[in-house]
Amino acid sequence: MSNNQDDREGRLKKKILDRFDDETSQEIKILKSRPDFRPELEYFVDLLAGGRDPATISARTGRPVVALMCLQAPLELFHVYGLQPFKIFGGTMVAQRLSAPQLPAIMCPMLRSALGELHLDLAGSKGQKFLAWVTPTTCDWVVKIQDMMEVCGITEKPPFHRLELPHLKDRTESQDRWLEEVYLLRGFLSQITGKKKIRRQDLARSMNIYQKSWHVFSNLIDLKRTGRVPEIWFMVISNSFFFDDAEKWTESVKKALPVFNKREKALPDIFLAGSPIFFPNLKMLHLLEEAGLNVVMDDLCSSERIFPGAVYFDDFSEHGLLKALAQRYHQGCLCPTFSDNDRRINNIIAPAHKDLYKGVVFHVLKGCHPFDLESLTLECRLKDMGLKFIKLETDYTSEDSQTLLTRLEAYRNTLAN
Ligand code: SF4
Numbered sequence: 001m002s003n004n005q006d007d008r009e010g011r012l013k014k015k016i017l018d019r020f021d022d023e024t025s026q027e028i029k030i031l032k033s034r035p036d037f038r039p040e041l042e043y044f045v046d047l048l049a050g051g052r053d054p055a056t057i058s059a060r061t062g063r064p065v066v067a068l069m070c071l072q073a074p075l076e077l078f079h080v081y082g083l084q085p086f087k088i089f090g091g092t093m094v095a096q097r098l099s100a101p102q103l104p105a106i107m108c109p110m111l112r113s114a115l116g117e118l119h120l121d122l123a124g125s126k127g128q129k130f131l132a133w134v135t136p137t138t139c140d141w142v143v144k145i146q147d148m149m150e151v152c153g154i155t156e157k158p159p160f161h162r163l164e165l166p167h168l169k170d171r172t173e174s175q176d177r178w179l180e181e182v183y184l185l186r187g188f189l190s191q192i193t194g195k196k197k198i199r200r201q202d203l204a205r206s207m208n209i210y211q212k213s214w215h216v217f218s219n220l221i222d223l224k225r226t227g228r229v230p231e232i233w234f235m236v237i238s239n240s241f242f243f244d245d246a247e248k249w250t251e252s253v254k255k256a257l258p259v260f261n262k263r264e265k266a267l268p269d270i271f272l273a274g275s276p277i278f279f280p281n282l283k284m285l286h287l288l289e290e291a292g293l294n295v296v297m298d299d300l301c302s303s304e305r306i307f308p309g310a311v312y313f314d315d316f317s318e319h320g321l322l323k324a325l326a327q328r329y330h331q332g333c334l335c336p337t338f339s340d341n342d343r344r345i346n347n348i349i350a351p352a353h354k355d356l357y358k359g360v361v362f363h364v365l366k367g368c369h370p371f372d373l374e375s376l377t378l379e380c381r382l383k384d385m386g387l388k389f390i391k392l393e394t395d396y397t398s399e400d401s402q403t404l405l406t407r408l409e410a411y412r413n414t415l416a417n
Contacts, residue, residue, distance in 0.1 A: 027280035047243040055128035072136040079206040090114030091278035109396040231295035274363035276302035291408035308332030336370040359388030
């Protein structure tokens with residue numbers, strides 16, 4: 001690259017970095033000036049405001065950070081090897097400007113933004129990169145992340161480990177294969193940390209730590225089902241999960257639970273399904289509030305789905321613990337990239353759930369094919385049951401906000417009938 005090109009790129013990065021900071025601080029300002037903001041929520045907002053580069057996360061947690069592309073890799077395994085797993089979500093609208101020219105025009109904007117953030121090299125000045133990357137093979141965009149990093153000129157070349165995710169969950173062969181992948185992940189983590197062996201008791205301890213996080217998160221979900229937790233706050237809490245040590249986050253959620261002691265307004269309750277939403281791009285949640293809709297349930301991988309449920313085991317051998325983890329992260333996961341996916345749709349329309357809401361809002365990011373495809377099946381199933389459904393396709397831009405709001409307001413009026 002010539003000096004001129006270097007200068008041009010340097011200037012562009014600087015401009016985007018400034019806008020990146022503006023975008024983040026604007027959303028922080030909005031959150032902190034809400035009438036329902038409470039001191040107990042400050043911890044979560046500050047985590048999101050504090051940056052998501054590996055140096056910051058590592059300084060906070062005291063652990064080297066491993067980038068994780070999807071949620072199927074057992075977090076407990078990273079923990080027992082002394083690592084901090086950090087799920088990569090991209091949330092800024094402006095960061096994607098750096099990666100967009102090299103990428104397909106229609107692609108997952110969440111990952112385009114994440115690639116832009118990597119290009120910004122937020123960790124550059126602090127000199128610390130992700131120790132490694134772990135990628136379960138879920139959707140096509142995730143499968144190709146390493147190639148996309150290369151075409152975007154992201155020079156980081158850390159060890160990269162893929163977990164081949166069996167897309168059929170209910171077959172015994174798939175479950176056995178996934179257990180093998182969990183063993184291979186264990187081998188990879190052992191290699192990058194130099195820790196030859198882990199003690200069974202230490203793995204059980206890590207499992208217990210995450211079990212407690214799941215438990216307190218379930219308490220928060222129970223409150224949300226009664227309409228007492230605005231989705232914005234729920235998202236801030238769940239989005240911040242990977243930004244700190246699991247135990248500290250769990251204690252902070254415990255302290256925040258009493259904040260949600262009453263339902264503020266009687267608004268129509270909805271189920272929010274579809275593509276993830278991540279800070280600072282909380283556009284869709286602001287629009288839902290503005291339209292007078294209250295989310296009591298969601299199945300977003302950046303929100304309610306960060307935990308796939310509890311881990312059950314009665315075999316305390318190391319193999320028994322790894323098997324329990326493999327089962328939980330494979331069987332419990334409701335990602336739409338699985339082929340035998342009835343459980344995901346049944347989760348939305350289950351009798352115990354469908355009485356909680358009046359309709360489903362389906363959020364699809366342009367280029368997110370798994371959710372786009374799934375919306376077709378879900379819409380038919382819901383309409384057959386007489387339930388109201390709306391699909392909103394959007395991109396990482398604020399230009400469509402007014403159109404989305406108008407559609408949501410019209411939808412809310414149908415729920416009143
Ligand atoms: S499932 Fe959708 S949102 Fe998630 S990485 Fe793939 S395309 Fe992006």
